Amino acid sequence: xxxxxxxxxxxxxxxxxxxxxxxxxxxxxxxxxxxxxxxxxxxxxxxxxxxxxxxxxxxxxxxxxxxxxxxxxxxxxxxxxxxxxxxxxxxxxxxxxxxxxxxxxxxxxxx
Amino acid sequence: xxxxxxxxxxxxxxxxxxxxxxxxxxxxxxxxxxxxxxxxxxxxxxxxxxxxxxxxxxxxxxxxxxxxxxxxxxxxxxxxxxxxxxxxxxxxxxxxxxxxxxxxxxxxxxxxxxxxxxxxxxxxxxxxxxxxxxxxxxxxxxxxxxxxxxxx
Numbered sequence: 001x002x003x004x005x006x007x008x009x010x011x012x013x014x015x016x017x018x019x020x021x022x023x024x025x026x027x028x029x030x031x032x033x034x035x036x037x038x039x040x041x042x043x044x045x046x047x048x049x050x051x052x053x054x055x056x057x058x059x060x061x062x063x064x065x066x067x068x069x070x071x072x073x074x075x076x077x078x079x080x081x082x083x084x085x086x087x088x089x090x091x092x093x094x095x096x097x098x099x100x101x102x103x104x105x106x107x108x109x110x111x
Numbered sequence: 112x113x114x115x116x117x118x119x120x121x122x123x124x125x126x127x128x129x130x131x132x133x134x135x136x137x138x139x140x141x142x143x144x145x146x147x148x149x150x151x152x153x154x155x156x157x158x159x160x161x162x163x164x165x166x167x168x169x170x171x172x173x174x175x176x177x178x179x180x181x182x183x184x185x186x187x188x189x190x191x192x193x194x195x196x197x198x199x200x201x202x203x204x205x206x207x208x209x210x211x212x213x214x215x216x217x218x219x220x221x222x223x224x225x226x227x228x229x230x231x232x233x234x235x236x237x238x239x240x241x242x243x244x245x246x247x248x249x250x251x252x253x254x255x256x257x258x259x260x261x262x263x
Contacts, residue, residue, distance in 0.1 A: 062218055064213055090225070091209030
């Protein structure tokens with residue numbers, strides 16, 4: 001997995017690609033934890049994410065909880081259909097802020 | 112009806128899961144299993160292997176985990192066997208929390224729920240000191256890359 005980070009004013013855009021599994025998820029967890037020290041508005045674009053398992057879902061849920069405690073905002077976007085299905089099975093669609101693509105997510109978080 | 116079987120032996124380290132996932136993908140792709148089903152099979156296997164490797168063993172020794180894939184027509188079957196602590200994920204794993212507010216959702220507990228939802232049927236047995244878990248799923252088959260209409 002690779003994790004690309006870009007700062008857009010006070011919004012941090014995080015773009016993980018490849019596999020988010022039990023081996024790679026600690027890296028994303030650390031990356032998000034480090035980002036939260038300076039940012040509480042995050043957009044996580046998953047368009048290049050090919051695979052997620054419960055280890056990856058755990059990191060995303062943990063991030064959403066921390067951002068909420070900080071009074072910030074986390075928006076996810078770009079979910080491929082099979083990843084969207086895993087979110088649905090896990091009951092994540094009702095608790096996470098999900099937008100179709102990066103443009104919509106940035107517009108939403110800037111509003 | 113075309114059939115294929117392949118056996119893998121893994122040791123109890125998480126680091127080999129990505130490479131193993133590539134092997135599963137290659138086995139399935141060659142036989143024309145639809146990508147959406149390959150994803151589900153890989154996800155189920157990762158969840159179960161992660162549980163076995165993370166919680167199954169109390170000692171620091173290397174343990175062997177046997178995985179047998181079998182595809183007969185559209186019926187896909189995976190058998191996992193390990194010599195860890197007896198553990199039936201079907202009866203012992205707690206129910207996943209799928210509703211309620213963000214603050215109330217526990218971190219974790221989704222793995223077995225995903226496996227149950229994505230597979231058609233699971234069977235557990237403890238045989239000769241080994242956990243034996245068998246997954247069954249009917250998969251969609253596409254034209255396999257190796258198959259050509261000229262060969263019938």
